[in-house]
Every structure is written in C-alpha cells, then in structure tokens.
Amino acid sequence: MRPFVAFSLALIEILDCRAQGIIWSTDRFVEQSEVPGASWAIAFDHVSDPFFWSPPTPNPATRIFSMTLSTNDAGSTFFANALNEPAFGGFVAGLTDGSNDFIRLQAPGIWYRTPEQLYLGRSSLSPDLAGYNITQIGFRVNNFYDWYEPVEERNFRTLNYSLDFYGAAVPEPSTWALLALGGASALLLRRKARR
C-alpha cells in the first residue's frame, strides 16, 4: 500500500512540475530624461562577461524583446519563447545556471544592468531561476508615460514593466527515484497478486 501512495505522490508532483504557469514574476521600472512622445528602442539580454559592458554591446546569444516601444504600448504584454526568439534558449540558459549574473535592459543611451538576485528579488543562495524549466517569458508594459519634473525643469519618462516567467519546476532526482520505486513496487505487487 505504502509504495502505491509514494508512487501517486511522486506522480502528482511531476505532473505539477510539468504544468505551465507563471513561476516567477518581477516588477521593475526605468526612469530617465526624455523628449515627450519619443519612442524607445529597447532589448533585454543576459550577460555574465564584462566584455559585454565596457563598452556595452549586445549579447546576440541572449538578446530578446528587441523592439520599439511607444507610450501607446502601455498595458500590452509581449511574449518570447523558443519559437519566436532565436536567443530565447540562451537567455533562459543564463537565467537558470545558478550564478548571479546580470539581466540587462537596453534603453536609449543607457544599459541597465542588474544582478539577477536583485532583479528577480531572490535569495543569495538561489540568485536566479535554476531548477525551473522556463518555456516562455512575458514582457508586461504596466505603464509607460511622460511627465514633467519642475525642480529639474525637464521631461522624464517612466517605464513600469514586469517580466513573467512561465514554465515548471524541474523535478528533483529524489522525486524521479521515488517514482521509479513506486512503479517497481507496483509491478512486484502485480506479479505477486497474479501468483
């Protein structure tokens, strides 16, 4: 009886891991001086090598969401996955390698480069999304607007956005072992019953 229960639990966990949904989400903002109404050419990438930031150059192997963004895009969500972004795999590989590398957002004139732990709001022990099978990333433009700052006497633009990471947790090896044990037990019980 007990092997059956273990088998069932392991099966449930694996099924749960394979389920697709938002497994992590992070809210971010970018704020800089800008001419009102101008559109922004932006892109995200993942970097671990200083080669890419002095002077800053794109990392073609991890560059996603390379697009032009206007204030009309506020409220929109864009998706990147293995089918529509050639560098999606590279981005996800960096995001799940267990090290605290950088996620960059290229905005006009600036490359915002944030350590993954800070960017994702994770712990130092688990700074990135290692252990997850990320199948899709959503870029949610929560707000994108111009405003005037009277002290500085100039116009600014703020981009409030979220990155939503879809996928599932990769089952632990112990879960696989439990599943195998349960399956073997089931087979043995079946053979025993037949005899």
Next chain:
Amino acid sequence: MKTPTPWPFSARWLKPCLLFILLTLSAWRAGAQEVSPTLVTNPPVFGTFYWLSGLPAVPYPFDPGRGLFPIWSLNGVYWVDDSELLQELGISGSMMLMDGPDPSGGGEGGGGGAIGPCNSLTNFTIAYMPATNILSLGIAQTTNPWIALSIITTNTSASYDLFGTTNLAELALPSLSRTNWTWLTRARGGTTNFSWGETNWCERYFQLGTMNDADNDGLTDAYETLVSKTPTNVANSPRTIYEAAISNQVPSAWFKLNDESSNGLADAQGGLSLTNGGGTWDPDAFAIGNGGFSFTADSARLTTSDVISGGSGTNQGSMCLLFRSLSGLATTRRFVFWQEDSINSNRFGVFFEDDNSGPFPGNLCLQIGGQTNVLLASNAIVFEAWYYLAMTWDETRADTNGAEVTWYLGRVGETLTNGTINLADGAVVGNSTPVYLGNRHSADRALRSPGNGALDEIAFWNRELTGTEVNAQVDTLKVLFQGPAKVFDLSRWNLLLPVDKLNQVNSNNTPLKVTWMNSGFKYVDPTNWTQKYFYLTNGTNLVFDAPWNGADTDTTGNSARSELRETLPNGSDRNWLPLGTNILEATCAINSAGTNNEAKVIIGQIHSDTASDPPVVISYNFPAPNRLGKVTVTVKDSPTGSGDLNFTLATNVSPNAPIDYKLELVGTTNSVVLTATVNGEVADVPMTNASWKTTPFYFKAGAYYPKATNGGTAKVTFSRLLIKPQQ
C-alpha cells in the same frame, strides 16, 4: 497483545515532556546571559558590563559606539559585570582579571573561575562612572618596564578615547577630584594595543571614554571631564583649551594674539609692550577656524622687548608658538620670529629660507648660537597647515650632560618630531634686543611676503620645559584635531567649505579651501565653538553640511557646498584622462535635503575644469509629484554642449537610509564608459562624444546644494568613502 509503552514515551506524555525540555533549555540559555530584563529594555548605558559567559553575543556591554556592542576583553581576558554595581569593584582595587579566556566557570563580580595574577599584573581596578561617560581601568605593573594595554572589540567601527594618569588617587570615584588625566589617543574598534611609558617601575591607570559629545564642540564629555575640566554642556573654545595648558605652566611672557575685548593689541599683548610695526593683522588666527590672516602687509610685524630668557650664558628658557605659511616658497627669507644682533652668533630666530639661494633653499630653519639648523625640509612643508614649534634650552649645560637646545615641531593634530642642538662652548641663545614676531628687524621679509602667513599663541618661559610639559601642550591640540582624516583616508582630497576665509556664511563670497586635512582638520564655528560643515560624528562617520546661503564658488548663490575635491598625495589638484579605470565609491545617507527634505543634494561628481558643466553627477532629490526620495545620475552628452541624460537608479530612498554608490569611469583608446552603481543597480552609459577622450576629469564627493532656493541645509553623512585612482 501490544506491550504498553513505558512512561514517558507514551503518546500521552510525549508532548508535555518535549515542552518541558524545551522550556528548560530556554530558561537555561536565558539565565546564562545574566542579563537583567529591565536593563535590556532600557537604552544602552555606557560602561555597564555583562557576564560574557562564553557566549558569542551579549547585549549592552561597554558601549563606546552607543549601539549594540558584544564583547570587550582586556589582554584577552574577559571581565565581568555586577549589574551596575561596578563602583564597588573600583573601590575594592582587588584583582578582577580572570586568568583565562573563558570566565564561564565563575560567578559574577569575578568571584569564581581561575582568579589570580594575570600577565604579571599586580593590580587591576575597574570603576564605573555613568554620569560622566567614563570607564576607568587601573593597571599597576611592577615586573616589566612598560605597560601594554590591549583592548579588543568586535565592533570594528566604534571609537573611544583612551586617557591615562600615573596618579593612583585619580582612580577614585567622582567624589574625589581628578586632576592629572592626559588624553592619550583615540582608538577604533578591533584590536588596539597601546603602550604608555617606559620606566623601571611604572604605574599607569587608564580610562576609556565614549564619543559622546553633548555640546558638539568636538571635545568628548569624557575629555572635558577628565582633562580640560570644561563644562560638557557648553561648547568650549579650542583656544581656551590650548591656553589652559599653557597657563598651567606659567609662562613668563605670553602673546595670545587674541582680541577678546575688541581692544586689538591691548588684548593681544598680555600685559607686555607689543607694537604693530605696520600693516594689519587679524587676531586669533588659529582659533577662528583657521581662516584668519595675520601679518597681511610686507612690513607687518609685532615687536616686543627681550622676552627670551637667554643671551648671558647662564640662562634656561623655553618658547612655543603656532604658525603656518599659506603659500609656496618665496624669493626672500620669511621670518616667523627674529631677535637681531650685530654678532651673528647671538642672532636667534626661525625662518623659511628663500627657495633659490643659500645652503638650505626653501627649508624651515632655526638660527641659534651661530648655527643654522634645518627643522623641516622644503618638500616636507605643508603650506596652509598649522604647525606647533617649541624650543627649550639650558645655556649652562655642559656637553657631557647633553645638548643645550631641544626643539619640537609638528603639524597640529599629529605627533611631534624633535631634535637637539649642541651649542659651542660659550654660545648663547639670543641676546637682549627686541623680539620681532612675523618679520625681521628691518627688511620687508615678513612671514607674509610673498605669500600669507599666520602666527598665534606665542609663549616664553625663563625655565627649561620638560618633554612632558611640551607634550601636554601638544596633546590639547591633538584632541582638537580629531577630524575626519583620523578615520577616512583624505590624503587625496582637499575641501571646499560653505564659509569664506573669515568664517562668514555669505553666498556672495568665495568659499574657504582647506588643503591640509591630514592633520585631522574639522570645522569649528568660531562664534559658538560647535562643530559644523565638516566633522566626525560618533567618531566614525564623516558629516558634510552646506547651508543654503553658504559661500559660493561662483558667488551666484546657488552652489553652496561642503565638498571634497580629488588631489594628488602632495595636495595639488589631480586631473586624469580617461584611460584605464578610475573609481569613486561611497556609502552615505542624506540627513537633510533642504527645507522639508524637498531639495536636491549632489553627493558625488566626476568633474572637469574644461567642461561647461560637471560631466557626471550623482544626486539625491525628491521630485514632484510623489516626493519619493530618489538617487539619480546625470551624464553630459559632451564636454561643452548643454545636452545630458538623467536617469534614476534608486527610488523610495528615505532620509537617513543608506546609499551605496560607485562611479566608475572606464576609458580605452576607443571608448569612454561610465558605470554607475546605486544600491546594487547598475547602469552602463557610453560617453560617445569623442571629446571625452581628451577631457581631464577629477572626483568630488560631499554635500553640494546646487539650487539652494529651497532654504535649509544639505547634510550628508558618509560612512565609507574611497577613490581608486587609475588602474
């Protein structure tokens, strides 16, 4: 049949048993700390002790940092407290050290464990004086010729003062008077090893004082209680402190050069004849925040009678003075003081030799007994810095008994150097002619010409002061100069203050520039003797404070600042081209950003004298409409253009919250890139205009109030500040 589970392993008893065990363990741990719950809930009280019990952290022991402060030990041996009954321990004078690092086997009050002689100490007392912020330690040592005191703290950022005396009676509690305490040093957390005195039999008593400074005059309460004997709740003049040390030694003539009653020379002369030989002089140059000038005309000097005890071959005498030179070397000698005589060997004085002739060009020299002696080489002179100079002599001393003359010289706030001069047989010190202060007898060779100079507090004795007496004078200066450079490496910075050279806060005037901070400079307001604009708080953090109406670099009223500017180690401005990596790193907090914290404060810059505006600025502001504190960075598009890019790297930063920032300019032959980091958020900004590659840059840091129309003050406290020059 199932066998009954024996008690206490039955399910019925299991939970209560576990609960009991947990409660017991909890109570045992709590009891081991010997901490009174009443005291824990109260604010930390200085000087209280708790039995360490070998635990890694104990709340509220001796607390120089006025915060949680886990462990103190003396010579690696812990001592114990007795619930604030430490006065009894002090009076007892009994052995309170326990021989061994772990006192856990003992009880409170040292009444247990392996108590006995420790490290050959024959006496150790401890006294607690909560009213004065002083912890008293007494150590008597008979078996070794010197005392080494080792103080260990786990809070490496805390500061405390160490005081000493050789008078056993000084260890008595406040009911007895204390007279002979000396300020020895200021120590910081970690391990401080201190030795004091070296005699065949020495008895040294120490007291530790916190940085608590109730009247914010830069003199701790402990110092004022023990040493200066000044009120702890009234800001006291540094002049008064220094003059008290001079007064105690009863000089025979003393020109304080004060103007306390606005009577000019009548105040300055101290009763003796003192005439002004021309030009103008500003009194009290040393005490008024180092901004005053003296002897501001070529012919200026003060003249008095022969106050120098010497010249007959039978005299003893001493003198001391404070002086500084405000600019570079001159083409003629500039005299600090001089006593003229037709016989060369009778001339006596100190002067800066001219820089293009003579055997000692540019050096600070002492002429005495027919000899010219170099006191300070030209390349070691720090212009604008105040120096203390003392000389003592005994004309009768035979050569077999040592040199006739001893001199002492050092920048105020620092350690003295000294030397001796053995005069030839029959040589004398000075003569019987008038003494000229700030110039020589006839020519226009004032300390001023061609630069400016200052003299202050000139005192004479008709006896030979001891080295101890000289050091007693200097110690009062040291404690006055415990400014930020004593904690921060400011060897590569100079400072612009929000006051002008006359200590006035006036946005129409040029700010005072200080280039000699390594002495421990801090700003003391001469109107009320309180620390302002640039000083240490709690002995560890550097405060920059710029009022809205402060002196202004361009006298436009919109750039008051208390701000450092990068220099070379020799004090000259450093300007670097962007090749390699130059880094400015700091941790700071905004204490005030104008009225209602609604103004902008610049906390760091990468500046350039060839650019129309600062190329890179990091600032803190509260932009409308939501008034959330933000840290922003502005980067110019080009050195001469008006365009720039401003971006936010941190938001919701409250006043007093830490801001960790780094400005890193990385240059190659092909590119210049600014990397700005604020609280972990990083931005890489290519500075693509080709002119940046040939632009010389320098760093600035502090509190710069660029648009002071908001009123109030811009106040920033730094806990960390460093520059990493080109790598």
